[in-house]
Amino acid sequence: MPELPEVEAVARALRPLVEGRTIRRARVLHPIAVRPSSGRGARRAAQDLVARLRGRWITRVGRRGKYLLLELDRGCVVMHFRLDGQLVWFDSHTLAGHVDVALDLDSGTLGFVDRRHFGRVQHFTQPDDLPGIRALGVDPLTPEFTAEKLADILRSSRPLKLLLLDQARIAGLGNIYSSEALWRARLDPRRRAHRVLPAEARRLHKAIVAVLLRALECCLHPAPDFRDPGWWFQGLEEILRVYGREGKPCRRCGAAVRRIEQGGRSTYACFRCQK
DNA sequence: CCTGCTACCTGATGGC
DNA sequence: TGCCATCAGGTAGCAG
Numbered sequence A: 001m002p003e004l005p006e007v008e009a010v011a012r013a014l015r016p017l018v019e020g021r022t023i024r025r026a027r028v029l030h031p032i033a034v035r036p037s038s039g040r041g042a043r044r045a046a047q048d049l050v051a052r053l054r055g056r057w058i059t060r061v062g063r064r065g066k067y068l069l070l071e072l073d074r075g076c077v078v079m080h081f082r083l084d085g086q087l088v089w090f091d092s093h094t095l096a097g098h099v100d101v102a103l104d105l106d107s108g109t110l111g112f113v114d115r116r117h118f119g120r121v122q123h124f125t126q127p128d129d130l131p132g133i134r135a136l137g138v139d140p141l142t143p144e145f146t147a148e149k150l151a152d153i154l155r156s157s158r159p160l161k162l163l164l165l166d167q168a169r170i171a172g173l174g175n176i177y178s179s180e181a182l183w184r185a186r187l188d189p190r191r192r193a194h195r196v197l198p199a200e201a202r203r204l205h206k207a208i209v210a211v212l213l214r215a216l217e218c219c220l221h222p223a224p225d226f227r228d229p230g231w232w233f234q235g236l237e238e239i240l241r242v243y244g245r246e247g248k249p250c251r252r253c254g255a256a257v258r259r260i261e262q263g264g265r266s267t268y269a270c271f272r273c274q275k
Numbered sequence B: 001c002c003t004g005c006t007a008c009c010t011g012a013t014g015g016c
Numbered sequence C: 001t002g003c004c005a006t007c008a009g010g011t012a013g014c015a016g
Helices: A004-018 A042-053 A147-153 A160-165 A175-184 A198-220
Strands: A023-028 A058-064 A067-072 A076-080 A086-090 A101-105 A108-113 A120-124 A258-262 A265-269
Touching (some): A004 A058, A004 A067, A004 A108, A042 A120, A147 A198, A160 A175
Antiparallel strands (some): A058 A067, A086 A108, A258 A265
């Protein structure tokens, strides 16, 4: 379920564990997790990954949108958690539970876990070799994301919610925080983006940044604990204002929160205060 | 070029 | 209890 704040928190917690470490050996337990996006050639991809990672060392942990990057002395490991992927840490090289890909480091083992097999672990010479990364739009937590930049992005006839989910426009918002940002900005998720007035666009800009920063703070306290196999972010539900609250009173005006479908996915909103 | 729909996977949940 | 339908926080690929 990770969106930008969760992946950012994972990147920060991972740095002291892996930066400067050598990958002694990579193990691909479930080749489906490393197959190319075309979907075929998983076994071959697994062999390639193992060969390319042997002996490399991790220079830096980075993030691009919802992608986690392990930059190496040669090339880069790109991970995407999609809906359910997560990381686990083992102090030894002995694994436990479902692990798709294991990176045996000189100090322990980093495991990529995703029972559902939506997520991916891949190696590229550089991150931009993956089309999904090359196409990413502005990162909303960088200075480049200004109110003017958002106004530019809003030149579209699409509904606001679908536009905010588009990773090629803004990188890192997902289904939860797009609903949350629109609630905070008091904007109807069905509104066509180019109908949004300048003052409303400035409100939305502030709301996006505020929602993400608040979630990031929550994700960092307590920090991710990869050693606990059952670990997941605590307390996130309490900071959500509309997401998942169908039928419950709006925290601003008391009207019932509604769930609607947009692009085949759930959107939550209060249509009394979101116009 | 843009937009919208579906497939991709597996597990959890709720109704009957 | 068992079974089936539905849902899940994402993205790539394809058709129009």
